[in-house]
Amino acid sequence: MENYLHRANNILTRVRDLACISEETHCITRTFGSPAFVSGCRKVLSWMQEAGLEARIDNIGNVRGRWNCGQPGARTFVIGSHIDTVRNAGCFDGPLGVIIGLDLISRMQEEHVQLPFNIELIAFSDEEGVRFHTTYLGSNTVAGTFQPSLLDKTDNNGITLREAIKTIGGDPEKLQADAIPAEDWMGYFEIHIEQGPVLYEDKLPIAIVHSISGQQRARITFKGIPGHAGTVPMDRRHDALCGAAAFILAAEQYALQHKDELLATVGTLHIADPASNVIPGEVTITLDLRSSDKLILKKARRSLRDIGFRICSERHLTADWAIMQKSMPVECDTALSHLLAQAIVAAGYNVKNLHSGAGHDAVTIAAVAPVCMLFVRCYKGISHQPLENVEVNDIAAAVQVADHFIHHLTEVYQTR
Incomplete structure (x- = not known):
């Protein structure tokens, strides 16, 4: 030895x-x-x-x-x-x-x-x-x-x-x-x-x-309307960051519900033209999904995509999804x-x-x-x-x- x-x-x-x-x-x-x-x-x-x-x-x-x-x-x-x-x-x-x-x-x-x-x-x-x-x-x-x-x-x-x-x-x-x-x-x-x-x-x-x-990575861009933090009423905002935050928590909850077969991570977040007195109009995040079952991985991506679009609809936002990487x-x-x-x-x-x-x-x-x-x-x-x-x-x-x-x-x- x-x-x-x-x-x-x-x-x-x-x-x-x-x-x-x-x-x-x-x-x-x-x-x-x-x-x-x-x-x-x-x-x-x-x-x-x-x-x-x-x-x-x-x-x-x-x-x-x-x-x-x-x-x-x-x-x-x-x-x-x-x-x-x-x-x-x-x-x-x-x-x-x-x-x-x-x-x-x-x-x-x-x-x-x-x-x-x-x-x-x-x-x-x-x-x-x-x-x-x-x-x-x-x-x-x-x-x-x-x-x-x-x-x-x-x-x-x-x-x-x-x-x-x-x-x-x-x-x-x-x-x-x-x-x-x-x-x-x-x-x-x-x-x-x-x-x-x-x-x-x-x-x-x-x-x-x-x-x-297996692994899938996606880039998701939430788009709303930027605005003045002091003049736009709370119930009239199209806040992209709040939409992204709602999705991040929803992704965590979905993975917790399937914790024996799936992992989900949002690892990066980018706010376009950030300022403390501006309502964020565009936010991009990355989503990392992993599972040992390719069918579960595919289902998770589709389910979370649907959840993201529902959040956008409720908050009057849009979302662009781009798959960056897939491995079985x-x-x-x-x-x-x-x-x-x-x-x-x-x-x-x-x-x-x-x-x-x-x-x-x-x-x-x-x-x-x-x-x-x-x-x-x-x-x-x-x-x-x-x-x-x-x-x-x-x-x-x-x-x-x-x-x-x-x-x-x-x-x-x-x-x-």
């Missing part, structure tokens, strides 16, 4: 080093295409190069390190996670999986392991979707499912995704060439913090992810998850299976390859904020399990 703790401490040091690269001095923020993002990519690239991998940054900003086994016709097994963050983030969400993957590959190279397949380590560029409200930009590119229409999406400053890609040195016309062909995929493995309290409360360091929730629920691969369970047992831990309510790059990759995921315990399940933390012993457990998993995978693949 001492060796695993040593490796875990080295991983933790690199996680902390990457966390020092941020758009803001007082917190961790590293959104797609920012100077901090570019600097972070270069840092990870240098680590991959030090490990002897064929490393590069592709056109969407993914950092990719490849270890070719040298066998003709060999397929590729991808290990990955993301290195972009939400605003005011923790330092483990995403980078931990990338850096554990790098440690795993470095160990195999030191031991001169003969692989029957290629390995590619990928630090995906945009899983969170903060800047352009477009989750999975990096993994969609690698999977070959990137939609060219996204290139015209703009951020809050009016900069298009196409322009942002050029700024980081990529060519938006060459994204398709960065995809791994479907026939070349062998599988995908992602290590990620749980972002929930189950492992913390159950006192377990790791767990297998058996499924991932995903089941992780049974065979790979079975090997992961064997690895957990071999490492001396109890096997726990969990559903993930958070989205991961595995969602996109599942469209072209079998996927599996390993969760790592985090402090009280806290994530997407500075208190996010992972103990070194839990990192060591994940490293040990990852070692056994690749060993089992190599044995199985060599017998085919």
Whole structure:
């Protein structure tokens, strides 16, 4: 175990080093295409190069390190996670999986392991979707499912995704060439913090992810009539903010009524031309819906849309709905998850299976390859904020399990 703790401490040091690269001095923020993002990519690239991998940054900003086994016709097994963050983030969400993957590959190279397949380590560029409200930009590119229409999406400053890609040195016309062909995929493995309290409360360091929730994001703009706060009577107002507020509470109530199968979150709110003495005339919010059942997800979106229009009718407002992103629920691969369970047992831990309510790059990759995921315990399940933390012993457990998993995978693949 001492060796695993040593490796875990080295991983933790690199996680902390990457966390020092941020758009803001007082917190961790590293959104797609920012100077901090570019600097972070270069840092990870240098680590991959030090490990002897064929490393590069592709056109969407993914950092990719490849270890070719040298066998003709060999397929590729991808290990990955993301290195972009939400605003005011923790330092483990995403980078931990990338850096554990790098440690795993470095160990195999030191031991001169003969692989029957290629390995590619990928630090995906945009899983969170903060800047352009477009989750999975990096993994969609690698999977070959990137939609060219996204290139015209703009951020809050009016900069298009196409322009942002050029700024980081990529060519938006060459994204398709960065995809791994479907026939070349062998599988995908992602290590990620749980972002929930189950492992913390159950006192377990790791767990297998058996499924991932589907997700829908919508942008809703409520439109009324702006007016003077001191002259328009209360019963004659067309207050867009009050309409948005009524909808936000209605969405919360709807999700509470279906709390065993649905989550609903309004995460952003923008008031056009805000002033303390002006009745808001236009307000835009985002709605995030998640469920493990695609039919429930579809029903929830339709029901909440109807609720929104009813609120607008009662308040003499209008509403524009725009779907920004959809992803279907995903089941992780049974065979790979079975090997992961064997690895957990071999490492001396109890096997726990969990559903993930958070989205991961595995969602996109599942469209072209079998996927599996390993969760790592985090402090009280806290994530997407500075208190996010992972103990070194839990990192060591994940490293040990990852070692056994690749060993089992190599044995199985060599017998085919």
